[in-house]
Amino acid sequence: MPNLQSEFPELAGVATYAGAARIGFSVDENVRRLLRYHWVERRLMAILIAHLTSEPVWEVKCALALHQWQCAEHVESLRRRITEMRNPAPRLDVLPENDPTARALDAFLDQVDAARDTEELITGVYGVLYPALADAYPDHIERTSPLVDHPTRRLLKFALMDVEEALSWSARERSAERDAPSASVQSAERSAWSEHLRAYLAAAGGIAGDAAIESLDATLYAPRSPLRAFHPRRDERFHGRYNFEFSPHIVYSMPDVPPDERNLALLCKRALEMDVPEMMASFMTERNDQPWEFYRDYSRQLWDEARHAMMGTVALEARGIDWKNDVPLNVSFALRLNLHATPLERQTMLYAIEQSLMPGETGKRYEYETAVAAGDGLSAHFHDYDWADEVLHAQIGRRMLKREGISSDEARERAQAIHEKTWAALDQYRSLDEQYDWWPDFVRKVLGKESAASARPELNIFLE
Numbered sequence: 001m002p003n004l005q006s007e008f009p010e011l012a013g014v015a016t017y018a019g020a021a022r023i024g025f026s027v028d029e030n031v032r033r034l035l036r037y038h039w040v041e042r043r044l045m046a047i048l049i050a051h052l053t054s055e056p057v058w059e060v061k062c063a064l065a066l067h068q069w070q071c072a073e074h075v076e077s078l079r080r081r082i083t084e085m086r087n088p089a090p091r092l093d094v095l096p097e098n099d100p101t102a103r104a105l106d107a108f109l110d111q112v113d114a115a116r117d118t119e120e121l122i123t124g125v126y127g128v129l130y131p132a133l134a135d136a137y138p139d140h141i142e143r144t145s146p147l148v149d150h151p152t153r154r155l156l157k158f159a160l161m162d163v164e165e166a167l168s169w170s171a172r173e174r175s176a177e178r179d180a181p182s183a184s185v186q187s188a189e190r191s192a193w194s195e196h197l198r199a200y201l202a203a204a205g206g207i208a209g210d211a212a213i214e215s216l217d218a219t220l221y222a223p224r225s226p227l228r229a230f231h232p233r234r235d236e237r238f239h240g241r242y243n244f245e246f247s248p249h250i251v252y253s254m255p256d257v258p259p260d261e262r263n264l265a266l267l268c269k270r271a272l273e274m275d276v277p278e279m280m281a282s283f284m285t286e287r288n289d290q291p292w293e294f295y296r297d298y299s300r301q302l303w304d305e306a307r308h309a310m311m312g313t314v315a316l317e318a319r320g321i322d323w324k325n326d327v328p329l330n331v332s333f334a335l336r337l338n339l340h341a342t343p344l345e346r347q348t349m350l351y352a353i354e355q356s357l358m359p360g361e362t363g364k365r366y367e368y369e370t371a372v373a374a375g376d377g378l379s380a381h382f383h384d385y386d387w388a389d390e391v392l393h394a395q396i397g398r399r400m401l402k403r404e405g406i407s408s409d410e411a412r413e414r415a416q417a418i419h420e421k422t423w424a425a426l427d428q429y430r431s432l433d434e435q436y437d438w439w440p441d442f443v444r445k446v447l448g449k450e451s452a453a454s455a456r457p458e459l460n461i462f463l464e
Contacts, residue, residue: 024145045071065306114224126170240328242433263374270312278334352415
């Protein structure tokens with residue numbers, strides 16, 4: 001019989017005996033560092049969310065939606081690991097206590113949050129903060145014990161994968177920017193802003209707090225205050241942002257309209273769905289005193305809703321449709337709620353909408369069956385998963401409203417009043433764009449026939 005003992009790596013493959021004998025971080029030092037990572041990831045998540053609505057570049061908006069959710073996943077793992085190692089657990093919803101440079105670290109994050117435009121946001125998040133994490137996490141993995149601290153090393157490896165993917169995305173974005181005519185001016189501005197942020201990071205001793213602390217010249221690097229703007233924006237490739245006529249909201253459920261036209265309406269509705277993350281970002285930012293579970297759950301839903309918008313654009317792109325130009329992706333939903341409703345009212349409206357999407361003749365099952373009836377396999381695939389996501393969102397909504405002490409019936413009653421109030425508020429923006437029904441021309445162009453939805457629908461509807 002062969003000597004099997006010699007054929008298998010020792011210690012489950014996580015380390016050699018010699019490697020496992022190396023002394024790494026103590027529990028105290030490990031927890032100290034993890035508390036800083038936790039705070040950075042949580043603040044980064046909040047920064048990405050806070051800037052999503054006002055970010056005009058669609059591709060950046062999509063990336064912010066993804067990366068904020070990845071941060072939430074990292075925060076969740078870090079919280080669990082910290083509480084595993086210390087009982088009672090240290091406070092996790094405040095700055096790390098007994099850390100002499102925690103306030104300096106928070107000041108650095110404030111400056112990242114103080115970005116004034118897309119260029120500064122990209123520079124701060126993807127040019128300074130993410131690279132700092134990409135340095136801190138491998139260093140921690142290397143220096144902590146591979147055996148006794150295997151759980152920490154594992155969670156940091158997963159987090160590092162996300163960090164590296166985010167950096168890879170931003171590198172492709174930067175490559176496109178370098179070809180722009182104004183690249184040299186942008187480069188100088190980017191360098192100055194990067195230097196500003198690095199000075200604040202150096203004053204905090206780096207992400208882990210173990211680097212040499214450099215004094216900050218507050219005169220040379222005067223601090224900025226973060227700004228909050230929740231008026232939804234689109235870049236110059238889009239038109240009709242304030243054209244609030246969006247027939248697909250009605251056409252998709254009109255029984256006398258054939259499946260191919262109803263399916264096309266659904267794809268346009270999906271593409272418009274970026275307005276949900278743009279609305280959610282505002283109440284997630286302004287309701288800044290909620291328990292962690294509030295942000296964790298809504299972070300996932302925000303990413304899902306952004307994915308739904310991407311699904312719509314992918315399906316339109318697959319048909320060769322210039323959706324940025326041909327589909328007026330208006331900002332009415334987030335605009336009226338962000339600027340004319342309270343944060344809790346926005347959350348209540350979201351709950352009421354999510355609950356209505358599950359049952360009924362025009363709910364998620366109907367949308368999936370419409371795509372199937374139209375013979376559009378890609379649309380059916382997307383709506384199959386859209387339906388699955390809404391099951392989770394309905395559960396999230398019920399948990400959140402229970403926490404607020406609001407019943408389902410009460411939420412629906414409130415939502416109707418919120419809808420009426422905020423719909424009326426749109427009147428002040430209608431002069432910003434021509435209000436016209438673009439749908440008949442769009443159907444003629446895409447399907448090569450006249451729209452069957454001949455009667456101009458009433459668009460003041462409750463469900464976006």
